[in-house]
Amino acid sequence: MKRRDFLKAGAFGALAMLGIGKIWDNKAYAAPAGEVKLPSGRKIDIHAHAMLPAYIDGLKKLGIDPMAEEGFPLPQWSAAAHLAFMADAGIDYTILSLATPHIYNGDEQLTCEIARQINVETAD
Known part of the structure; x- marks a missing residue:
């Protein structure tokens, strides 16, 4: 047995002995795709996109056309x-991420400035 295989088996065994398998017991619930339902009953949407003005303006500044890149216009979005x-939908938490198209177009400096603006606006 290789050392790596031995360590994997040992780690798996240790986790099993610690009862980590409890997360798959009857207290875990199935949830629709993109959503996690915790044993507490709370729901987390793990796949959501924010179409913030800084993102939309940034795409324009970078000369990126969502219709040409993705084949459809960006949806309207507001907090x-x-x-x-x-x-x-009974969702308690949402994890927001940036949508596509992504903002890099080869202009590293402008992309960094726009990414900073998006981060600030997202944090607000």
Whole structure:
């Protein structure tokens, strides 16, 4: 047995003995794709995108056309509408990420400036 295989088997065995398998017991619930339901009953949407003005403006500055890149226009998005959706769907938390198309177009300096603006706006 190779050392790596031995360590893997040992780690798996240790986790099993510690009861880590409890996360797959009857307290774990199935949830729709992109959503995690915790044993506490809380729901986390793990796949959501924010279409913030800094992102949309950044795409324009970089000369990136979402219709040409993705084949469809960017959807309208607002924090208020997203919070209302979460309330209607019973979602407690959302993990937001940047949508596609991504903002890199070869201009490293401009891309960094736009990424900074998006990060600041997302944090607000």
